Amino acid sequence: MEIFFQICLVILSFSSFSHCLDNGLALSPPMGWLAWQRFRCNTDCVNDPKHCISERLFMEMADLLVSEGYAKAGYNLISLDDCWLDKVRDSDGRLKADPIRFPSGIPALSDYIHSRGLRFGIYEDYGNYTCAGYPGILNNMKLDAQTFADWKVDYVKLDGCYSFPSQMDKGYPEFGYYLNRTGRSMIYSCSWPFYQLVTKMEPDYATISKTCNLWRNFEDIQDSWQSVTSIIDYYGDNQDTLIPLAGPGHWNDPDMLIIGNFGLSYEQSRAQMCMWAIMASPLLMSVDLRTIRPEFKAILLNTEIIAVNQDPLGVQGRRVYKKQGIEIWTKPVLPKSGQLYSWAIVVLNRRVDGTPSQVTVPLRELGLDSGDGYHVRELNEHKDVGIISPDQAIQVDVNPSGVVMLKCTIIRVPPFIP
Numbered sequence: 233m234e235i236f237f238q239i240c241l242v243i244l245s246f247s248s249f250s251h252c253l254d255n256g257l258a259l260s261p262p263m264g265w266l267a268w269q270r271f272r273c274n275t276d277c278v279n280d281p282k283h284c285i286s287e288r289l290f291m292e293m294a295d296l297l298v299s300e301g302y303a304k305a306g307y308n309l310i311s312l313d314d315c316w317l318d319k320v321r322d323s324d325g326r327l328k329a330d331p332i333r334f335p336s337g338i339p340a341l342s343d344y345i346h347s348r349g350l351r352f353g354i355y356e357d358y359g360n361y362t363c364a365g366y367p368g369i370l371n372n373m374k375l376d377a378q379t380f381a382d383w384k385v386d387y388v389k390l391d392g393c394y395s396f397p398s399q400m401d402k403g404y405p406e407f408g409y410y411l412n413r414t415g416r417s418m419i420y421s422c423s424w425p426f427y428q429l430v431t432k433m434e435p436d437y438a439t440i441s442k443t444c445n446l447w448r449n450f451e452d453i454q455d456s457w458q459s460v461t462s463i464i465d466y467y468g469d470n471q472d473t474l475i476p477l478a479g480p481g482h483w484n485d486p487d488m489l490i491i492g493n494f495g496l497s498y499e500q501s502r503a504q505m506c507m508w509a510i511m512a513s514p515l516l517m518s519v520d521l522r523t524i525r526p527e528f529k530a531i532l533l534n535t536e537i538i539a540v541n542q543d544p545l546g547v548q549g550r551r552v553y554k555k556q557g558i559e560i561w562t563k564p565v566l567p568k569s570g571q572l573y574s575w576a577i578v579v580l581n582r583r584v585d586g587t588p589s590q591v592t593v594p595l596r597e598l599g600l601d602s603g604d605g606y607h608v609r610e611l612n613e614h615k616d617v618g619i620i621s622p623d624q625a626i627q628v629d630v631n632p633s634g635v636v637m638l639k640c641t642i643i644r645v646p647p648f649i650p
């Protein structure tokens with residue numbers, strides 16, 4: 233099938249929100265490894281010692297992050313999620329880890345992860361309990377922020393179960409204040425807008441982006457293509473609200489990468505990687521790095537696609553075309569020259585016809601109008617397409633539930649500022 237189209241309006245302004253959290257962190261979308269999607273709340277270390285939430289799991293993942301080249305590609309965070317805690321606080325009221333599954337304690341695990349050159353992330357909940365029923369931080373915020381600083385935590389994910397969404401506008405900033413007052417730099421990941429949206433509240437995004445480095449807007453990702461596409465739809469349908477919020481230091485978070493698990497095919501895995509990259513989303517893998525198949529590992533380690541995600545401009549991509557199962561998303565990236573930008577383009581095929589769709593990508597209609605043309609490269613296959621002028625159209629074949637990702641780099645005669 234051949235698809236031609238016209239794009240009537242391309243919005244070219246992408247000025248970012250001013251007044252955002254200025255803790256100097258997360259200037260590009262955070263990258264790393266998070267336990268939840270793959271390992272959930274498996275606490276059965278007697279029968280399933282390899283997969284239970286334990287210090288052993290995090291130490292093994294830290295080792296592999298380094299030895300398998302993920303850290304070098306930018307995945308520099310190892311983060312706990314729910315179910316690391318003991319059911320009770322210690323005699324001084326401090327949080328403590330489950331003593332059976334974390335016999336060395338959190339400070340030792342933090343040291344281990346730091347000794348590998350990685351950052352250490354922790355999970356808690358603004359509420360009476362975490363989602364799985366472990367102690368929450370409500371009424372202990374100052375002490376818990378200090379405990380995290382004492383443990384040399386670098387990243388805090390704060391969930392929102394067992395709390396009132398109406399109190400989050402006060403509670404999330406309050407915990408952010410206590411984190412800041414410890415003097416330790418900690419990336420602050422908030423679930424605040426998501427919990428408000430599910431109770432039909434309108435999130436106060438001005439305050440959220442002043443408080444958090446990243447925030448969840450939508451449902452937890454599940455291990456399926458249906459879940460991935462529902463997330464893509466949410467960010468596309470709400471892009472006029474969400475794109476202006478994103479920028480260096482503050483990001484929308486559509487949840488973890490599920491690449492390498494059970495639910496996505498090879499094409500769908502490429503699609504998630506390219507879509508998360510163009511949406512300037514945090515790249516938080518949740519996969520068993522001990523058993524991941526090499527073709528999925530290669531997707532996660534595609535440095536050209538990672539570079540689009542980590543681009544210093546920090547602009548979240550926009551869905552500029554959606555028709556007959558074909559979507560086109562664009563994101564301005566460096567290098568730029570004056571008002572002329574380079575661009576990343578993802579063509580996403582959600583059709584299920586069973587044969588690749590041939591799509592025509594018309595550069596000028598997409599807003600790529602540099603008179604000197606673009607050097608165009610396909611980033612999944614690492615192949616040069618050639619030098620293309622704005623009035624030429626690029627034809628691509630996009631596999632069912634797959635993607636083509638192009639990087640269009642401006643060509644400038646000197647002076648050229650990279």
Ligand SMILES: *[C@@H]1O[C@H](CO)[C@@H](O)[C@H](O)[C@H]1NC(C)=O
Pocket residue numbers: 254255256411412413414415416417418
């Ligand atoms: C605390 O907040 C101030 C003001 O926003 C900021 O300049 C500083 O970097 C923050 N410190 C930490 C440790 O986050």
Ligand SMILES: *[C@@H]1O[C@H](CO)[C@@H](O)[C@H](O)[C@H]1NC(C)=O
Pocket residue numbers: 360394395396
């Ligand atoms: C948290 O616990 C307090 C004290 O027991 C209670 O008043 C409050 O309603 C609880 N919050 C939620 C969201 O259940």
